[in-house]
Amino acid sequence: MKTLLFGLFLTAVLFAFKADNPKKIIFFGDSITQAGVNPGGYITMLKEMFTKAGNTSELIGAGIGGNKVYDLFLRMEDDVLSKKPDVVVIYVGVNDVWHKASYGTGTDADKFTKFYVALIKKMQAQGIKLILTTPAAIGEKTDHSNQQDGDLNQYSKIIRDLAEEHKCGLVDLRKEFLAYNLANNPENKGQGILTTDRVHLNEAGNKMVAELMFRELMK
């Protein structure tokens, strides 16, 4: 049903969208985005959607495994600003939370905010349109018992607030993933619904992310 609706949406877009307005869009993130350019990855899927819609925008993956918000900050000049994109989708936050437990080098919530704001300000000053995303999941259990659920919710809230405050687009993956899991994960599994390993996207996950981003990018 959902897929059907999306098909109708896609058809509507095919007619409505002005094909003479190609843009340069950079996807800026961590390993999830790094894998997004693989066959079946969410960026690869988006490219196909854009082509079908007659849109010749250039979609560029700029994800590096293990990246936290300040890694994005450190390579923003080289990997984003110097390429002069029209739109940047920022997809970060999982490692900022996860690395607290796995390496002792996560990011404090207040520093996460500061670096995120620095990203936003610097990019907006260059006239870039921004779309922020919340970190989808570290674990797919639906009863709020994935170890990092509390922290991921906190960092997602920070991102939602930043999107509103700085007038950025928002793709609320965290909210969407939980909703999907509540409907499709009756056994309360930790992985395998939208992720392969609690974090990285499986086919359904890539599809969901691609569709949600497509809607936001077409706005």
Place this chain on the structure above:
Amino acid sequence: MKTLLFGLFLTAVLFAFKADNPKKIIFFGDSITQAGVNPGGYITMLKEMFTKAGNTSELIGAGIGGNKVYDLFLRMEDDVLSKKPDVVVIYVGVNDVWHKASYGTGTDADKFTKFYVALIKKMQAQGIKLILTTPAAIGEKTDHSNQQDGDLNQYSKIIRDLAEEHKCGLVDLRKEFLAYNLANNPENKGQGILTTDRVHLNEAGNKMVAELMFRELMK
């Protein structure tokens, strides 16, 4: 309203309870239980409730700050078994989760289970009646964004399952605290509703714990 209902319950107990059946009850836990014997603490309150109810049971606090489940295990012989109690209330789990972030020495979920089962088996083998409690809170925010919420929920689920499997009483503090906060913490504060500092009980918190334990102990 809730307080009124509890008052009625207390009155009912006053008539129903057989005052000629005093027991030795040990409260076995961490700093929350250590503070429970202070003036205004939940064990102190329970003593007053027992006295009012004409029950001469002996209530003994056995809480030590910083204790995790294996600390209880290590001192079970000295602090519980050797005293030959009739009932033991186990109140542990906060530090098993919390110390992951603050010292790197929390307790793995599977080891938490193993030591908890060892506690249960050893005490039940001596004929002790057990009441388990879930760890109430590390942070009182109601939107599932306290940092350790996910982990606390997981450990609480373990305890609920153990109570059922081993036929122990259960005081589900985690559930009760969240319900109370949903009703009484509209500003989504991190502390000050039932705790003084996100973890340790304030007056309302001690009162709630005392009342919930009283009901369970009177069963």
Place this chain on the structure above:
Amino acid sequence: MKTLLFGLFLTAVLFAFKADNPKKIIFFGDSITQAGVNPGGYITMLKEMFTKAGNTSELIGAGIGGNKVYDLFLRMEDDVLSKKPDVVVIYVGVNDVWHKASYGTGTDADKFTKFYVALIKKMQAQGIKLILTTPAAIGEKTDHSNQQDGDLNQYSKIIRDLAEEHKCGLVDLRKEFLAYNLANNPENKGQGILTTDRVHLNEAGNKMVAELMFRELMK
């Protein structure tokens, strides 16, 4: 040279050792010991040494990956006491330190001591002869700059003190590994001298551990 000396030592043992005194020896530890029974593992090497020396003692590996001191405690009854060994070699500590950073579930130094003492007392009460070992390494750099060096030194000191206090044998792997690396690791590498991956033994590492344990077992 060192190998030659050990050859002479081995020859001397061949004549001195009473072959009619076979014992049951259990190696109780973590993944390092689990791998010790593989071809080329230190327990496998020890078996060959014992055979050469005409000693028919039974050598049993009882290592499980990820084990910390309290895991040994929890399975001591099943994996050691019930088998009625004459000698037990305890090789634990790496995960108690390492898991602080990698999972947030390492072992506090004071609890490490308590559980270790519990192991010692229970086994000695059954007449078992104990040989303790210090945790060799998490990283082989010789300039005291491996991340966990400070902690490993602390836990090694605890083990040395326990060996002396409780009259156990001691194989001071930590000291021997550092000495060997100071002589053989001029480039200050993190791994590849005695370990494959900073922690687990390569061929030279297994050989060194086997030889050191052989000397101690032959005392």
Place this chain on the structure above:
Amino acid sequence: MKTLLFGLFLTAVLFAFKADNPKKIIFFGDSITQAGVNPGGYITMLKEMFTKAGNTSELIGAGIGGNKVYDLFLRMEDDVLSKKPDVVVIYVGVNDVWHKASYGTGTDADKFTKFYVALIKKMQAQGIKLILTTPAAIGEKTDHSNQQDGDLNQYSKIIRDLAEEHKCGLVDLRKEFLAYNLANNPENKGQGILTTDRVHLNEAGNKMVAELMFRELMK
């Protein structure tokens, strides 16, 4: 003896130093530097030394508790560059290591390097002369068994290499503190020799830091 030598050194400086060359010097760091401006603090002591030496340089404390290298980076513009200093002393690294264990939010070694390099480049581009310092201690035991010794040694090595590579001055507090403790801490105490609490400077610690910085600043 050491104090006498320093007295002679100070006297020599009194005659050699050109008093007509006042500079603006900023001390940029964490809580140790924040406390440096208190009575008896190392910056306060340095001010007295400068006055005695007839030097009217302005010494400005810019320390904030809990700061890590990227906190310095985030406030460099406001707290350093905008004030146009001639010299900046950077004293950071303790929290980058310490917060791994206490909050799970320490700084990865490679990111520590990147942000430190960014500090150096930005300040040197403004013509500022830099003096780097190594993080003195988290614990004063001299047998390499303070929990964070390995990590502190690693980060100190990074700073020494950066000082050489980028031609900055260096005050090697880590080396000096260990040398002093080897001579003055025969009981292997964890604190009380140069620190009050394993980290923050006591009177002797402030004196040592002040004297070492004075020598470097007078070069």
